Amino acid sequence: MPQTVPLSWYLILSAILFGLGVAGFIFRRNIITVFMSIELMLNAVNLSFIAFSYQLRQVDGHIFSFFVMVVAAAEAAVGLAIILTVFKNRATLAIDEVNSLKN
Amino acid sequence: MDAFLFFLFAAIAVACGINLVVQTHPISSALSLIGVMGALAVLYLLLGAEFMAAAQMIVYAGAIMVLFVFVIMLLNAGAETRKSRATFAKLLGVPALIGFLMTVSFLIQALLPRTEPVKFGAFTGGTAQAIGKKLFTEYLLPFEVTSVLILIAILGAVVLARKEI
Numbered sequence: 724m725p726q727t728v729p730l731s732w733y734l735i736l737s738a739i740l741f742g743l744g745v746a747g748f749i750f751r752r753n754i755i756t757v758f759m760s761i762e763l764m765l766n767a768v769n770l771s772f773i774a775f776s777y778q779l780r781q782v783d784g785h786i787f788s789f790f791v792m793v794v795a796a797a798e799a800a801v802g803l804a805i806i807l808t809v810f811k812n813r814a815t816l817a818i819d820e821v822n823s824l825k826n
Numbered sequence: 827m828d829a830f831l832f833f834l835f836a837a838i839a840v841a842c843g844i845n846l847v848v849q850t851h852p853i854s855s856a857l858s859l860i861g862v863m864g865a866l867a868v869l870y871l872l873l874g875a876e877f878m879a880a881a882q883m884i885v886y887a888g889a890i891m892v893l894f895v896f897v898i899m900l901l902n903a904g905a906e907t908r909k910s911r912a913t914f915a916k917l918l919g920v921p922a923l924i925g926f927l928m929t930v931s932f933l934i935q936a937l938l939p940r941t942e943p944v945k946f947g948a949f950t951g952g953t954a955q956a957i958g959k960k961l962f963t964e965y966l967l968p969f970e971v972t973s974v975l976i977l978i979a980i981l982g983a984v985v986l987a988r989k990e991i
Binding site: 725726727728729730731732733734735736738739740742743744745746747749750751752753755756758759760762763766769770773774776777778780781782783785786788789790792793794795796797798799800801803804805806807808810816817 | 827828829832833836839840843844846847852855856859862863866869870873874875877878881882885886889890893894897898900901903906907915916919923926927930931934935938941942943944945948949951952956957960961965968972975976978979980982983984986987
């Protein structure tokens, strides 16, 4: 077993997590699970930022990752409020039953 | 030791990520997401980002996920029902996803052939002191704009969650 791993493996892990997030976003029907998949994608991108920050020996990547985290918190607050409103009006959490624009 | 920790926590992150996508009940997905975030916090520590590791645990695994679990409990969300379309999507989507990820991995390895090995302790610039200094000098304007963004998000959440809408 090797003692250390190259930095590119962190990037591959980030790509795998992002791909899983995309799969969850496309395949899941529950609106809350779709929202959690978005959070997974944001986390994967944060890992990329921090890996590149290590490579360049600069702290700027951490700052970007910090801002992504803050925006994710704001997004979670507003998004969950929207989910609450949708559930109040439609009494469902399945995204393909919320299709008023189609008709 | 570095490689062992990376493999252990990368495996935990990927397993929890797969579990997030596969589980039908949202509360299982939420717990899997907390597992992913905890594993990623350890990987941040390995990369020398100690402040970000702490923030990941406090903000993501703490605050945001509590919000998610609270909404799942409040709406009494049950397991999702299957549709006939789902098997077709699985047959087509899973091989497509695996092929896509293998292509991306190959590209990363081919385009970055000589990335340096990650050693714990080689980069110690991610302390709270260093980040605070950057945040309040070079990135002061984005930091202030972020505070306005959070204020708007609070107002938006309050307006959306009112009774009348």
